[in-house]
Amino acid sequence: MNNVHQTKCAKEPVAIKVENLVKTYGNDVKALDGLTFSVKAGAIFGFLGPNGAGKSTAVHIMTTLVNPDHGKVTIAGMDIISNQAVIRQTIGCVAQKSGVDLLSTGRENLTLQGQLYGLRGSQLRTRVSDLLERFHLTKVAKRPANTYSGGMQRKLDIAMGLIHRPRILFLDEPTTGLDPESRTALWESIRELAKEEGLTVLITTHYLEEADQLADEVAIIDHGKIIIKGNPEKLKEELHGDILQLELSETNSFENIEHIISDLPEIQEIMIENDSVYIRTDSSAKIVAVVLGILEKAGVNIKSTTISRPTLDDVYMKYTGKTLSKSEGEVDS
Known part of the structure; x- marks a missing residue:
């Protein structure tokens, strides 16, 4: 059993449950090493760690894109190996690399995405219009996406992940490359979504402020393992x-x-x-x-x-022995 420090919380329905997940690439690159955690239904969960810590690999497994070498994952109570088709209808996923077709308009991108999920007619048109309005993209809906700012393109990406009304949304490094103003605006959109639509949101990030601002709970991952998990404010108060x-x-x-x-x-x-x-x-x-x-x-x-x-960087340093920026440097070197 992993020696994971965890703050106590009341029992609530679990949307995501990951148990002893292991994934190795090649002969010696262990991306995940006994990863274990759970996410309560309706929560915004921050998956925090440096690039190369295993965050994206974990998301790829949870979203049925990659099978684990060992361990078990359940999404909305369903095993990811035996229920892949149903799970793909239950979740939305916004990858680190944009899925927007830059030559198509915002409305065309959303329409095509909806068609891939079987939406048609007035149901599709209404959903597209609602998402354009929610993300403040209605005025630019007829423009090609290559004329959008980086923040607008990222909003369109997230809207595409929501087209089929998923219960769980995975956001992999959603604000990487955005300027501070666009990042803050996107945070507000994510908060509104989680509250108004009752979504469970899992966000992977290496931005400490992002996890602190958005997450009801955070888990710090280092070398493929959860080091600490809990509410950001409580984790800071413990220091x-x-x-x-x-x-x-x-x-x-x-x-x-x-x-x-x-x-x-x-x-x-x-x-x-x-x-x-x-x-x-x-x-x-x-x-x-x-x-x-x-x-x-x-x-x-x-x-x-x-x-x-104390900040989340201080929490990270306490449990890993280094700051997050130092960890980033080790991965990049």
Whole structure:
């Protein structure tokens, strides 16, 4: 059984259940390594982790595109291996790579998608019009999609995933490449959808703010395993106190810093990464001057000092030993 930390929650109907999922590519690339989690019906669930952590592979399996090597997945109570056709009618999926035909208009893209799901006549026309209105695309519905902004194209992508009224919607990195304004607008659309249509939404993302803003629950995945799962606010609250970040000179030696300040009773945890020291404390106002004084006497040069409340990046760092940006760098290198 995986040693997964998980906040307690009341029992509710489960829309997605993943048990001990394993997927290996080639001889030695283990994308998923005993992945286990569940998503409550009607929830927005954030699947958080760096690129290469296994998020997209998990989505491919949950949406019946790839079979696992081992483990079990049920979607709306149905096994993904023996009920693939029914599950594909039950879910909507918006892949990381856009499925929009750029030469067709917004209305044509939605109409074709609806026809693929068997919609016809007035039922199809009404659904297309409703989705164009919901995503504020009515005014551009007759324009080719290649004239749309990136945010508009992504909205059309999501509308296409909703054309057949799915009960569960998978969004794989939905805001990658969007500017901050378009990202915020898309978040609002997703929140409205989940609330008004009672959708269960699973979002994979490597944007900490996205998971924090949208998700009722988040699961942090690292190397194909769930490291921590729970409500974002509760996970942050569990890290009591503030985070004191000290950015140090690149020429400093970091080897003795933890030893120098670790005896201070106000310090709960110390993390060192790149050119920064992260200190978790309940007494930030009191401890900052003390720490700076001790390090100054030891010849450590401080470039900047920041005090902040715990974030999901701090949660990620606590359970993985590194920040998400550091994990991204390891994957890319």
